[in-house]
């Protein structure tokens with residue numbers, strides 16, 4: 401006897417998966433929503449920001465800087481693949497620094513604190529987070545919480561906004577010394593280091609994403625995840641724009 405017909409809950413055929421090239425192009429297209437286009441960032445990188453606005457950005461962004469290695473530790477804690485972990489752990493060292501066999505690297509968090517003093521903030525007022533806007537905390541915490549709870553491949557995918565980060569760091573390196581001569585030049589080291597680190601991160605993150613999200617529904621999910629992260633970065637800028645204003 402035939403089993404009873406099940407009601408159809410989803411179409412029998414799914415649209416075909418995009419090729420790796422098509423999928424990668426769709427991920428890269430999302431760069432149009434990157435915070436490089438946010439009015440607060442456009443103001444910063446075109447030289448219209450006041451010292452107060454630059455300091456506000458540096459102090460608020462510190463909250464993102466200290467969250468990133470915690471986010472990366474969450475990815476590690478959810479990932480059962482030692483080969484992925486071996487590559488991913490580098491991100492924590494990039495931000496927290498290390499001392500190994502006589503080689504010392506101060507790491508990105510310390511470099512950010514040097515940026516803070518270069519723009520005229522004290523380390524204390526940055527480290528105690530007194531300037532961080534509540535909405536900034538909520539946006540950054542959303543990223544860490546996502547990485548804690550999502551499947552690790554989605555957390556990896558959410559880091560792919562770094563596809564677009566070298567450009568924003570290069571803008572700062574090119575424009576800030578001219579627009580903001582009052583910033584001590586050694587403060588810019590963070591951005592210089594990140595250009596190559598972000599490229600290396602993206603190579604790893606993209607390889608994992610292209611290998612894992614191989615059906616159309618998974619690929620569409622990856623685009624949603626990337627959009628979530630773009631929205632988090634956008635919301636961080638909204639929080640700073642509200643607190644410090646945007647100079648036209």
Ligand SMILES: O=C(O)c1cc(C(=O)O)c2c(n1)C(=O)C(=O)c1cc(C(=O)O)[nH]c1-2
Pocket residue numbers: 468558559560561562564565568569594633
């Ligand atoms: O200055 C920026 O605009 C910017 C953006 C992003 C990003 O796209 O998430 C990162 C960074 N910087 C950055 O410096 C950094 O170390 C970093 C790590 C990650 C991540 O998601 O793991 N994003 C970013």
